[in-house]
Amino acid sequence: MLPDTLGILTPDEVTDFIGQIIPKYPGIHFDFHGHNDYDLGTANVLEAVKSGVQGIHLTVNGMGERAGNAPLASAVAVLHDFLPKVRTGVVEKSLYQVSRLVETFSGFRIPDNKPIVGENVFTQTAGIHADGDKKNNLYHNDLMPERFARQRKYALGKTSGKSNIENNLAQLGIELSDADLKKVTQRIIELGDKKEVVTQSDLPYILSDVLDSSSIEETVQFENYVLVQFENYVLTHSKDLRPSVTLQISINGEIFEEHAQGDGQYDAFMNALRNIYKKKKMQLAVLTDYAVRIPPGGKSDAFCETIITWDYKGREFKTRGLDSDQTVAAIKATQKMLNLL
Numbered sequence: 001m002l003p004d005t006l007g008i009l010t011p012d013e014v015t016d017f018i019g020q021i022i023p024k025y026p027g028i029h030f031d032f033h034g035h036n037d038y039d040l041g042t043a044n045v046l047e048a049v050k051s052g053v054q055g056i057h058l059t060v061n062g063m064g065e066r067a068g069n070a071p072l073a074s075a076v077a078v079l080h081d082f083l084p085k086v087r088t089g090v091v092e093k094s095l096y097q098v099s100r101l102v103e104t105f106s107g108f109r110i111p112d113n114k115p116i117v118g119e120n121v122f123t124q125t126a127g128i129h130a131d132g133d134k135k136n137n138l139y140h141n142d143l144m145p146e147r148f149a150r151q152r153k154y155a156l157g158k159t160s161g162k163s164n165i166e167n168n169l170a171q172l173g174i175e176l177s178d179a180d181l182k183k184v185t186q187r188i189i190e191l192g193d194k195k196e197v198v199t200q201s202d203l204p205y206i207l208s209d210v211l212d213s214s215s216i217e218e219t220v221q222f223e224n225y226v227l228v229q230f231e232n233y234v235l236t237h238s239k240d241l242r243p244s245v246t247l248q249i250s251i252n253g254e255i256f257e258e259h260a261q262g263d264g265q266y267d268a269f270m271n272a273l274r275n276i277y278k279k280k281k282m283q284l285a286v287l288t289d290y291a292v293r294i295p296p297g298g299k300s301d302a303f304c305e306t307i308i309t310w311d312y313k314g315r316e317f318k319t320r321g322l323d324s325d326q327t328v329a330a331i332k333a334t335q336k337m338l339n340l341l
Contacts, residue, residue, distance in 0.1 A: 002030055002053070004044060007037030007067065011047040018051040031055035034070045036062055041070030046078050049086060060102040061110055061117070073099060073116035073148075081142050093149040116148060123153040156188050156198035168200045174207070183210050199318055204340065247272040251280065265327045273334070285310035285337055292326055306330040310337050 002018060009017070014032075022030060032048035034041045034057070045056050062071030073095045079086050099117035103110050112120040122145035145152050156164060165185055169176060176184065187210045191198050198206070242261040245268040249256055256276045262268030270287070277284050289309035306321045306329035317340065321332030 001033055001057075002048075003033035004035055005033065005065075007035030007041065009034075009044055010038075010040065011043045014044045014047040015051050018048055018053060022052040029054050031057060033057040035065065036067045036070060039067070041068075042074045042078055045070045045075045046082060049079060049083060061099055061106070061108065061114070063102070063106060063108060071114075077116055077143065092147055096148050096150055116143075122150050153200075156200070156203070168203060171200065172203060174203075180211055199320070202320075243268045245269045245272050247276070249273075249276065251276075256280075266330045269327070269331060270334070283312075283341075285312035285341060288316070290330070292329075304329050306333050308333045308337070312341060 002021065004014070014034075018030070018032070030053045032045065032053040032055070034044040034048070036042075041062065045058070049056065056075065057069060058072040058075050059069040060072050062068040062074075072090070076088055076090045076092065076095065079088060080092070096117050099110060110117055110119070112118050115121055156168060162181060162185055165181065165188060169181075184206060187206055188198055191206075242263070243265045244259065244261045245265065246259045247257065247269060256279070258272040258275045260268050260272035260275060262271045274284060287308060288311050291307045291309075293305045293307065304323060304326045306326060307318055308321075308330065309316060309318050319333040319336040319340070321329040321334070321336070323329040323332060
């Protein structure tokens with residue numbers, strides 16, 4: 001094994017050093033072990049394989065000592081695309097799934113801009129790119145999302161063009177007139193200027209707000225929810241007592257009330273909600289990921305953004321809730337999910 005254990009080699013040095021060693025020992029199988037301290041791990045792997053090594057040490061999500069090892073997903077894509085004669089046993093369509101699995105168990109979050117497996121790497125932000133996708137893939141390259149069992153997304157914000165918004169609306173099965181599309185585009189740009197995150201899941205609310213559409217309405221409202229109901233206590237955990245929730249909601253004007261316990265306040269809330277939906281014989285989306293963000297430097301009363309990923313009949317989407325209380329923020333995100341369904 002030839003290790004760059006401090007991650008200090010440049011690609012030229014890898015080519016030079018390995019190029020000197022391998023010819024001297026032609027019968028030996030050499031591995032290369034690259035670290036990523038200068039973010040050169042993938043580049044060094046490419047040069048090592050070109051120089052004749054037969055094994056490479058990679059880790060899922062680039063996990064490892066300090067800045068980590070050369071990342072599996074990036075290295076595999078680079079080798080397959082830039083060295084046509086080199087093949088690996090890695091199934092590219094499994095890379096994203098494996099990456100998310102390791103993220104879950106390790107607790108180390110994948111950066112949104114991480115190549116191949118990051119949340120945003122197949123998201124078009126500029127309107128010109130979305131327009132190019134519609135015009136016979138003007139911006140086509142080998143890194144297509146379908147190759148890794150992913151999908152192209154179109155971001156909504158201050159750089160959104162008409163094509164970005166049209167693509168998102170089409171995925172929701174919504175078609176607007178040019179005049180209405182112009183109004184919605186302007187509103188999304190205004191939200192983007194305020195640095196607000198706009199998602200596809202927010203679109204129905206934006207449409208309702210901008211177009212005053214009677215066809216898009218709030219059908220589910222939480223009339224009242226009491227979390228951990230003790231007199232003179234709100235949102236309180238007690239030793240050796242499970243959190244409980246009494247939930248009252250209105251569905252199309254019909255009032256339901258349910259009490260449930262859970263492993264936490266939000267878990268108890270979801271248990272109560274499931275009981276109500278079972279009575280109505282309605283299906284809830286399945287929660288697949290739960291993330292909480294607090295602004296850097298935030299104090300104990302800072303706003304908390306809860307981002308929940310849902311799966312409904314094979315379709316994945318996200319909803320967000322904002323409140324100074326984390327559980328209430330999650331409930332707001334859940335209410336958006338209910339109305340989207």
